[in-house]
Amino acid sequence: MTRATLLTAALLLALARTGPAAGAGLEAAVHDANAAPVKDAVVLARPVGTTPVLQPGSDNVDQIDKEFVPYVKVVMAGSPVSFPNKDNIRHQVYSFSPAKRFELPLYVGTPATPIVFDKPGVVTLGCNIHDWMAAYIYVADTPYFAITQADGKARLAGLPAGEYVLQVWHPRMEGVESATARRIRIDADAKSAWTVKLKPDLRPRRAPSAHGGGYR
């Protein structure tokens, strides 16, 4: 191969890595009404005028020390999700959400067959033995999403240039997800911020009570 050919190939490779096909990034920030950062908010970008190609992939929601890990998970519609029980006791996992209803009877280890989440929407998970255990699976109809961390920030990467509708969802958010929608054109790295009002966290607590009670 001549030197010219090699140089041309290198130039084309560099363009492929840095050109429009690499996509832009969106830095999202979510705060509550008191300006505190909101963790575990799902930020989505849905392209306008095109139907994005989804690439469902296998994923897990673990049970560790009698808690679901993670608390919020986002998967693309059509993804199979396993529920490995990493405790040395049995758990039972259920959901009554319209997006996916299922019950995994008492088990240890990992069930042989994962659950396929084929319908976009929010799936609320629980364990019928340990009432404080709760988690959420957001089944997305777009491949562009991220979850905010403790600083309230999330980064969506690889967004092709174009128009998008951005939305935010959080398990305790007041109001509907569509109320957070905003339209934005992304040609280069961008930023967007939301303020959401959160409902009080009224999940059952794990700590003991003086009157006894709890699962045992």
Add this chain to the structure above:
Amino acid sequence: MIAGFFRSGTFAAVALTGAVLAASPARAEWIADAEAAYVFDDNVSRAQRESDIRSDAAFLLRAGGGYYFQLSDRTGATLSATLMRQEHVRYSGLSHIGIGPSASIRTKLGVGPDAPWVRLSASALRREFDNDVRSGWLFAVAGAAGVHVAERVGVRAEVRLERQLADRKDALVAGISGAAFNLDSISMSLAADYTVTRDTTVSLGYGYRNGDVVSSTRRNRAIFSVSKAIAPDPVFGADVIAYRLGADSHIFDVRVSHALGSRMSINFGLARSLSYGDGGNNYYGSSATASLLYNF
């Protein structure tokens, strides 16, 4: 002394407790918890006359351990043992150590945190008091149920039968039983729990108790005439007599519980008890409790 230990119920309690802890069954979850509490009672003598009313405070340390068995998606059973020491500040004769087993089974009538639940339990506690007039067994069986009625509100109810059997029955008067510390009772209680925040709950409770009570006073003809049994009660003084009589009691309580992390809570309670004894021998009392609970 050793022969006495084996003869006493204490040996039975320790043996039962040991059997529970040694069972080590498969598919069971090892559970353990601990409690430290301070209790103040302004009428530990359960007396009617001002001159006989005695107040006292006590410190409690309790540890429990055992096994939890998840029998099905909705039902679980617990087999456990308790060891406790209650140390009174003023009346050391009321201080005691207790040990004994307990068993319970709980089932949810549905799936989810809002599903109603039902629990049956039974326990036996061998108590050795520093003054042994009260030493003996405390047996209890109870049935309880609860349900969430609103997003922040849960209600629960319990029916409880108790029997206390004391080793000693020191008769004071010929023809009158000396089993003053043998008590039978049935209690019914209702409580509502309000979730202020995920970590903090306020509870209001009402209880009704019908059964035997012990009123420890100096000679009291009014109580004597309706007593089922009488015996000396040297815990409160050489001239104090324990009278067992029947009574209806109404107990009102308010409690606050706050989680300190996922395994511990601090709890405060105030209770007011109104007891209407046979023959108009009524007594009243208030108590305050502060406790730390920890689940291992």
